[in-house]
Amino acid sequence: MKPIATTRSATGVPTGRLAVWWLLASEVVIFGGLLGSYLMMRLGHPEWADAAMHTNTWIGATNTFVLLTSSFTAVLAHQAAEKGDGKKAAGLLVLTIGGALTFLAIKSFEWYTEISHGYTITANNFWSFYYTAAGLHALHVIAGAIIMGFIAWDAFRGKELQRVELIGIYWHFVDVVWIFLFPLLYIAK
Amino acid sequence: MIDIIQGSTYAGDIDNLILLIGLLVGFWFFAAEFMFFWLIWKFRAKEGQKSQYLTGKEAHVKKWITWPHGIVLVCDVFIVVFSIMVWMDVKQQLPVADSTIRITGQQWAWTFQHPGLDNELDTADDIFTVDELHIEVDKNYHFKLESRDVVHSFSVPIFRIKQDAVPGRSITGWFNATVMGEYDIQCAEICGIGHGVMAARISIEDANQHAAWVAANSVSTTP
Amino acid sequence: MSDTAVAVQHDEHAAHDDHHHGPQGLLKYIWSTDHKVIAMQYLFTGIFMAVIGGFMAYVFRMQLAFPGISVPGFGQVSPGEYNALVTNHGTIMIFWVAMPVLIAAFGNYLIPLMIGADDMVFPRINRLSYQIFLISALVLLSSLFVQGGGFGGAWTAYPPLSSVAEYNQTQLGSSLWLIAVALEFVAFLLGGINFITTLMNSRAPGMRAYDIPLVAWMIVIASILFMLSVGPLIAGAVMLLFDQTLNTGFYDPARGGDPILWQHLFWFFGHPEVYVVLLPAIGITIDIIATFSRKKVFGYKMMLYTAVATGVLSFFVWAHHQFVAGIDPRMANVFTVTTLLISVPIAELLFVIIATLYGGSIRLTTPMLWALAFMAEFLIGGVTGIFLGASGADIYFHDTYFVLAHFHYTFFPIAIIGSFAAFTYWFPKMFGKMMDERLGKIHFWGTVIPFNFIFIPLFVLGMGGQHRRIYNYQHFPDLASAEMYNLREIATYALLAMIAFQFVFFFNCIKSWMSGKAAGKNPWQSNTLEWTTESPPPHGNWPVDEMPNVYRGPYEYAHPDREEDYWPQNEPS
Numbered sequence: 001m002k003p004i005a006t007t008r009s010a011t012g013v014p015t016g017r018l019a020v021w022w023l024l025a026s027e028v029v030i031f032g033g034l035l036g037s038y039l040m041m042r043l044g045h046p047e048w049a050d051a052a053m054h055t056n057t058w059i060g061a062t063n064t065f066v067l068l069t070s071s072f073t074a075v076l077a078h079q080a081a082e083k084g085d086g087k088k089a090a091g092l093l094v095l096t097i098g099g100a101l102t103f104l105a106i107k108s109f110e111w112y113t114e115i116s117h118g119y120t121i122t123a124n125n126f127w128s129f130y131y132t133a134a135g136l137h138a139l140h141v142i143a144g145a146i147i148m149g150f151i152a153w154d155a156f157r158g159k160e161l162q163r164v165e166l167i168g169i170y171w172h173f174v175d176v177v178w179i180f181l182f183p184l185l186y187i188a189k
Numbered sequence: 190m191i192d193i194i195q196g197s198t199y200a201g202d203i204d205n206l207i208l209l210i211g212l213l214v215g216f217w218f219f220a221a222e223f224m225f226f227w228l229i230w231k232f233r234a235k236e237g238q239k240s241q242y243l244t245g246k247e248a249h250v251k252k253w254i255t256w257p258h259g260i261v262l263v264c265d266v267f268i269v270v271f272s273i274m275v276w277m278d279v280k281q282q283l284p285v286a287d288s289t290i291r292i293t294g295q296q297w298a299w300t301f302q303h304p305g306l307d308n309e310l311d312t313a314d315d316i317f318t319v320d321e322l323h324i325e326v327d328k329n330y331h332f333k334l335e336s337r338d339v340v341h342s343f344s345v346p347i348f349r350i351k352q353d354a355v356p357g358r359s360i361t362g363w364f365n366a367t368v369m370g371e372y373d374i375q376c377a378e379i380c381g382i383g384h385g386v387m388a389a390r391i392s393i394e395d396a397n398q399h400a401a402w403v404a405a406n407s408v409s410t411t412p
Numbered sequence: 413m414s415d416t417a418v419a420v421q422h423d424e425h426a427a428h429d430d431h432h433h434g435p436q437g438l439l440k441y442i443w444s445t446d447h448k449v450i451a452m453q454y455l456f457t458g459i460f461m462a463v464i465g466g467f468m469a470y471v472f473r474m475q476l477a478f479p480g481i482s483v484p485g486f487g488q489v490s491p492g493e494y495n496a497l498v499t500n501h502g503t504i505m506i507f508w509v510a511m512p513v514l515i516a517a518f519g520n521y522l523i524p525l526m527i528g529a530d531d532m533v534f535p536r537i538n539r540l541s542y543q544i545f546l547i548s549a550l551v552l553l554s555s556l557f558v559q560g561g562g563f564g565g566a567w568t569a570y571p572p573l574s575s576v577a578e579y580n581q582t583q584l585g586s587s588l589w590l591i592a593v594a595l596e597f598v599a600f601l602l603g604g605i606n607f608i609t610t611l612m613n614s615r616a617p618g619m620r621a622y623d624i625p626l627v628a629w630m631i632v633i634a635s636i637l638f639m640l641s642v643g644p645l646i647a648g649a650v651m652l653l654f655d656q657t658l659n660t661g662f663y664d665p666a667r668g669g670d671p672i673l674w675q676h677l678f679w680f681f682g683h684p685e686v687y688v689v690l691l692p693a694i695g696i697t698i699d700i701i702a703t704f705s706r707k708k709v710f711g712y713k714m715m716l717y718t719a720v721a722t723g724v725l726s727f728f729v730w731a732h733h734q735f736v737a738g739i740d741p742r743m744a745n746v747f748t749v750t751t752l753l754i755s756v757p758i759a760e761l762l763f764v765i766i767a768t769l770y771g772g773s774i775r776l777t778t779p780m781l782w783a784l785a786f787m788a789e790f791l792i793g794g795v796t797g798i799f800l801g802a803s804g805a806d807i808y809f810h811d812t813y814f815v816l817a818h819f820h821y822t823f824f825p826i827a828i829i830g831s832f833a834a835f836t837y838w839f840p841k842m843f844g845k846m847m848d849e850r851l852g853k854i855h856f857w858g859t860v861i862p863f864n865f866i867f868i869p870l871f872v873l874g875m876g877g878q879h880r881r882i883y884n885y886q887h888f889p890d891l892a893s894a895e896m897y898n899l900r901e902i903a904t905y906a907l908l909a910m911i912a913f914q915f916v917f918f919f920n921c922i923k924s925w926m927s928g929k930a931a932g933k934n935p936w937q938s939n940t941l942e943w944t945t946e947s948p949p950p951h952g953n954w955p956v957d958e959m960p961n962v963y964r965g966p967y968e969y970a971h972p973d974r975e976e977d978y979w980p981q982n983e984p985s
Contacts, residue, residue: 003531003952004959005524005614015533018609022639026601029643033680037647037673045668121660125668128660132650193877193890206804214795217759221766221791228769229784232705233776239977240706240970241771250710250770254763261759265752268802273745275804280741296579339573340671342736342811346877346890349808355672355738356572357665373890377811379566379881381579382492388887 020166024173027140031177034136035184038129042188051126052189054119059110060186063103064178070099071175074168081155081164089164090156093148096171100145107138130185137181140174196347196372196393198365199279203349206275213264217257279350283363286331290322294334294341294354294376297383305407316406320389325399326369334360342377345391351377366393445535446951450542451521452842457549458513458831464553465504468497470911472883477897477904479884492581494883495564500556502567503589506685507596508549510827514692516545516600518834519607519631521842525942526628528616528960528982530952532606541602548595555588563589566881568678571663571671575655587656594649597642604635616941616982619962622712623981625940626966629716630695634688637723641684648677675737679730686822687726691719693830697783698765700837703938704780705772706977708967711764718757718764725754735803736810744803751801758794762787773970773977777936778852782833785860786825793821796871814874817867824863832859832917839921840935844947845928851920858913865906869899937978940966944982 006015042048077092111131121131148167154160195201232240243250289310291302301322305314310333316323324330334343336354344351345364352362374389394402441449467485474481475489482488489497520538524531532538556562560582565574569590577583611624611632651662652674661667663674702709709715731739731747765787774780796818799805809815832855839847878891885891885900934943941962945954954960960982968979 003529003533003535005529005531005610006533008529008614010615010619011612013613015609015613018612019534019605022605022608026604026639026643029640030646031643033644033677034647034650036644037651037677041668041670041673048668121654121658125661128651128654128662132654132660136650193875203804203808206802207799207808210799210802210805214798218791218795221762222788225766225769225784225787225791228766228772229774229776232769232772232774234773238773240773242970242972243708243710243771245708245711245714250767253770254711254760254767257763258756258760262756265755268798269749269752272748272802272804276741276744276748276807279804279807280744339576339579340570340737344811344879346808351736351807351810353737355665357671358738360738373877373888375877375879375888377879378570379495379564379573381573382495382564382581384495384881385491385883386887390889 014162016162016166017169020169024170027173027177031133031136031180034129034133035180038133038184041125041129042184045125048124048126049189051119051124052185054114054117055130055186055189056110056113057186059106060182063106064182066099066103066106067175067178070096070103071172073099074171077155078165078168081161084161086155086158086161089161090152093152093155093164093167097145097148097152100141100148103141104138107134133181134185137174137177140177144170144174194347194368195349196345196366196368197349198367199275200347200349200367202275202278206271209271210268213268217261217264220257280362283331283361284329284365286363287328288325289331289333290324291333291335292322292343292354293337294343294380294387295337296339296381297376297387299343299374299376299387299389301389303403303406306403314407316403318406320374322374322389322391323399323402324366324391324393326366326393326395329363329365331361331363334362339380340378341380341387342375344375344377345372346375347372353378366391369393369395443539445531445539447520447524447532447535447538448842448949450538451517451519453542454512454520454545455517457546458509458517461504461508461512461549462828465501465509466911466914468501468504470907472497472501473904473907475883476885477901479886489883491883492561492564495566495881496556496562496582496585498881499564499566500552500562500589503593504552505823505827506567506689507593508552509831510689510823511596511600512545513831514689514696514827514834515607515631515634516542516603518627518692518696518838519635520603521838522625522942523607523610523628523631524614525841525945525949525953526625526940526966527611527614527619528941528954528962529610529614530954530959533610533614534606537602538606541599541606544595544602545599548592548599551588551595552592555585555592558584558588560585568682569652569674570678571652571655571674572665574674575652575663577656583656587653590649590653590656594646594653597646597649600635600638601642604639607632607635615962616959617961619981622716623962623965625695625699626709626712626715627692627695627699630691630719633719633723634691637684637691637726638688641681641688641727644677645681648674672734672738675734676730679733680727682733683730684723684726687722689826690822691723693786693826694719694761694765696830696834696837697786698768699940700779700783700833701765701768702967702969703837703936704775704777704783705769706775706969707768707772708965708969709764710767710770712965712967715761715764718760722754722757722761725750725757729754729801732801732803732806735806748801748803752798755794755798755801762791762794778847778849778856779833779837779936781853781856782829782836785856786829786833789821789829789860789863790825793818793823793825796821809874811880812874813870813878813880816880817870817874820867820870824867829860832856837936838942839924840931841942841947841949843925843928844931845924846931846935847924847928848920851916851923855913855916855920858916859910862906862910862913866903866910869903873899934980937976939968939978939980941981944980 073092073095077089080088119127121128151163151167155164293300298319301318303316304310305316334352334354336356341354348364350364371390371392374391376387471483471486474483563582563586565580573579580586654660655662661669663669663671729751732751735744800809931947941960962981963984970977971979
């Protein structure tokens with residue numbers, strides 16, 4: 001069912017991997033634009049530091065750890081896929097999804113707490129950026145977890161193992177975005 | 190062409206820059222179009238005649254690209270230098286003000302705050318008008334441009350000046366009118382349904398007329 | 413490496429087992445993943461939207477020439493409706509006509525064929541991209557009919573006008589407009605992935621990078637440019653949407669926000685965007701000119717490198733749209749330098765195309781006429797841009813009809829002339845029939861001549877100080893002269909004439925499709941791979957065992973070692 005086009009590789013790089021890198025390039029510019037805007041505005045508004053005091057650095061750090069660990073399990077999944085062990089790869093991807101769900105659960109708790117203290121998206125522009133940036137990131141976590149689920153299901157049945165690497169690359173990107181968000185939103189006070 | 194007079198000290202400079210650009214690009218434009226149509230005519234398909242196989246390295250054709258390339262660059266430098274000179278004069282180097290006015294744009298009118306008899310802005314005798322600006326000819330005016338709501342743009346075609354009014358900012362510009370009479374003020378940034386009726390008029394008066402207008406409208410606190 | 417080669421071969425055969433079984437019947441046209449079907453979907457949607465955008469132009473030009481008139485087919489035009497018409501005319505023409513026709517339609521159709529592949533690499537993502545695009549078009553159209561009416565803040569959508577419902581008075585329309593644009597962006601990001609990876613990886617054996625036809629390169633470079641430039645605007649659009657719907661204050665100065673932030677994000681995309689649509693049009697033009705001058709492109713590599721250079725430079729010029737916007741005046745000088753610099757590679761591109769004519773044997777077929785008209789008209793657009801890039805002159809010209817005439821002298825050649833060039837050139841391949849040459853030429857002259865009579869008066873009006881987005885110049889005594897109204901009328905009559913001649917085009921399409929002469933595989937005697945297969949190509953483009961190999965570049969016309977004046981890429985030496 002796949003076209004011949006999908007199987008050729010004039011550059012030597014598998015097409016799927018090329019596609020993921022291009023996808024990531026476009027995502028980098030999106031998050032770059034958002035975070036760049038935040039940075040410019042924050043530099044012009046030192047009083048935002050007062051608002052930033054109220055983000056919970058410990059929760060942020062925990063989530064950073066969760067994401068880094070899930071990136072690690074994604075790497076292990078890739079290694080298993082390389083060896084052709086679809087079932088093991090699937091299991092490790094499920095662990096990665098577990099990391100994603102943990103991240104989201106912690107974030108939900110965090111946001112619930114912040115919102116009930118009055119730090120809503122309209123409280124001031126710092127919080128507007130906070131929820132927008134972290135929210136956009138969370139959407140990418142959710143999308144990634146869903147796609148990862150499909151890939152894990154295929155991998156479990158021994159199919160399309162090359163995609164395990166691809167979703168892993170995407171997952172590392174999601175991780176890297178968070179590595180930028182964490183200092184910008186939590187550490188800079 | 191449509192007659193639009195030069196009404197400010199820098200209108201002539203801007204027009205000259207436009208003329209310079211017109212001459213330089215005009216030359217290139219006509220040269221390129223001529224070359225283009227001439228080649229189409231000269232190399233139209235003829236019975237029995239094959240086209241030439243040219244790889245792009247042939248010097249006799251390539252020079253027609255590299256030389257124009259270089260000259261275009263030189264023209265660009267000329268234009269850049271003159272443009273920066275004009276820009277700096279209009280937008281960066283403000284002459285000492287004889288008088289300062291505040292211009293406020295809002296949906297959908299212009300409010301002008303003229304200094305009154307004391308020639309000082311933000312005092313009790315200031316003159317507020319809506320959609321009409323009164324100034325004296327041959328005087329350096331600074332304007333402080335503001336907006337109450339959305340982005341507007343203060344534009345006076347005969348002066349050639351244009352400056353966007355951004356809410357949350359007060360932007361300073363200047364002009365010096367060289368002709369007298371009544372002319373259009375426009376809003377040059379779409380600002381909603383009433384953008385098309387945001388028309389104002391500038392009245393440029395000689396010293397006596399202007400003094401009379403100020404005296405008649407200024408409410409001085411000194412009895 | 414050898415493992416991969418074997419695996420590839422094995423996969424090629426395995427992949428072809430059910431290669432011929434696309435969806436059947438009418439469903440074929442809705443659920444198909446065939447790149448040619450998807451291309452047609454984009455093409456027809458784009459043409460439909462062009463009719464709507466053109467209708468909007470008709471309405472507002474009638475209002476401008478005859479203020480207060482009840483426009484036939486529309487009625488009286490209120491100020492709010494006028495703003496919505498000009499806003500959506502611009503938005504539609506750029507996002508729902510130029511991009512889908514030049515990039516999505518012809519990119520989808522041509523790229524697999526030109527590189528000797530049987531489809532795009534990710535056919536289902538391709539189908540998804542069209543579906544999202546279609547939804548975006550429907551959302552945009554729906555925005556015109558909701559309560560309050562369509563968004564009227566110009567295609568540039570500057571806040572606070574666009575972000576605060578009280579200011580724009582089109583709360584629903586504004587958000588739907590924004591969502592439509594965002595969905596269109598997503599559709600093209602998805603489409604771009606296919607174009608780029610397919611071109612990079614799925615080339616026929618023997619096809620090196622410099623054997624790829626320029627139009628394919630140009631579409632891919634444009635896709636890359638789009639992907640890299642649209643990101644910040646997507647971020648900005650999310651912020652704008654939140655300001656509109658959640659009452660955040662990203663662009664509200666009273667809450668520490670900045671309206672000018674939007675402008676930077678918008679134009680950082682907006683300027684590269686014009687090259688996103690220009691490059692494919694240039695690609696189409698040069699391919700057609702090569703075929704009908706029977707000439708190798710004079711400087712293939714030069715064109716490629718200058719196209720990339722233009723793309724790179726285009727990221728450094730954006731604030732020439734903001735000279736008088738309230739940016740630091742010192743920045744304006746920087747952007748004047750960069751903006752005038754970018755004229756150099758563009759001039760280079762045009763010079764190479766002109767040089768390709770030298771020594772040619774030029775046939776003035778309908779596609780060739782369109783390609784040549786692109787050059788002649790775009791030159792006007794290009795040189796008038798210099799007036800605007802020079803900050804000192806832009807102080808006067810900003811927001812006047814001079815700007816409008818400039819960008820119509822660039823956009824019209826790109827979107828309309830370029831599309832007609834591509835359409836008339838590849839029609840025989842797409843539909844298997846030749847178009848009527850006589851009708852084609854009538855349509856050509858009936859479009860191009862009136863075009864100039866529309867926009868030259870607008871240059872004159874702009875020089876006279878006429879500013880943009882005004883529904884009735886009677887409120888401005890200096891702009892209400894009889895002389896100026898004469899010019900407005902001339903422009904409007906010319907538009908009516910141009911619209912009338914478009915019926916010739918539609919008639920020609922239908923007549924040719926139904927009873928045109930059979931086209932055969934290669935009616936134009938061109939070299940590129942799409943002309944080596946049936947017209948129209950079957951599903952899979954070539955029989956499985958006849959997929960082409962490539963032996964030379966795409967423009968070997970009049971080669972001295974050949975009797976024939978063309979040498980298809982797939983013919984062994």
